[in-house]
Amino acid sequence: MTHIVTEVVPAFLIQTAEEARTDWAEIQEAEWVQVDCLDGQFVPNRSFFDASAWPTVGPSIELHLMCVHPLAVMQTWEHHPLFRRAIWHAEAPVDHEALIEWCKTRRIHAGIALNPETSVDTIASLLPKIDSLLLMSVHPGWNGQAFLPTTFAKLQAIHTRYPDLRIGIDGGVTEELIPQLEKLGASHLYVGSHIF
Numbered sequence: 001m002t003h004i005v006t007e008v009v010p011a012f013l014i015q016t017a018e019e020a021r022t023d024w025a026e027i028q029e030a031e032w033v034q035v036d037c038l039d040g041q042f043v044p045n046r047s048f049f050d051a052s053a054w055p056t057v058g059p060s061i062e063l064h065l066m067c068v069h070p071l072a073v074m075q076t077w078e079h080h081p082l083f084r085r086a087i088w089h090a091e092a093p094v095d096h097e098a099l100i101e102w103c104k105t106r107r108i109h110a111g112i113a114l115n116p117e118t119s120v121d122t123i124a125s126l127l128p129k130i131d132s133l134l135l136m137s138v139h140p141g142w143n144g145q146a147f148l149p150t151t152f153a154k155l156q157a158i159h160t161r162y163p164d165l166r167i168g169i170d171g172g173v174t175e176e177l178i179p180q181l182e183k184l185g186a187s188h189l190y191v192g193s194h195i196f
Contacts, residue, residue, distance in 0.1 A: 159185025
């Protein structure tokens with residue numbers, strides 16, 4: 001697989017419906033946006049991710065499910081017309097195969113995220129079944145963290161082993177980092193605080 005352009009995806013980590021509307025108005029040129037769903041259990045913080053408050057016209061929505069029970073959140077979004085991708089964490093205590101199947105039967109892209117300390121080997125058997133892998137380049141839960149340099153080697157190693165796998169990078173991404181991340185095989189980069 002030869003990827004030509006690395007996509008930059010705006011990421012929403014917000015606390016109110018008003019924030020959702022305000023930020024949404026700023027990203028209408030994007031093809032995808034990411035809505036961060038923090039449940040206060042998987043990570044200490046909480047965020048606002050009520051499906052009923054989000055517009056139904058505009059970019060496709062990906063849910064980044066930093067949750068102990070991602071399926072419960074996915075079900076509340078199931079009929080939102082812009083919900084087209086779900087990414088939950090390898091570290092969550094869930095049946096990953098069942099979540100992948102839930103997505104496939106609803107034509108929703110399925111993805112799995114890895115925290116910085118988690119090896120891709122923990123989910124190697126699932127990689128052929130998912131649409132994308134998300135590498136956390138910060139510890140999840142807070143905006144504005146600095147990019148972890150260990151991400152470079154992890155990205156390069158995974159892209160070398162799985163050249164056809166779409167790999168996203170989430171956390172601390174700045175304009176200066178984009179060329180190197182693209183060169184090492186990132187197909188999409190998530191940017192939150194640096195945009196908003």
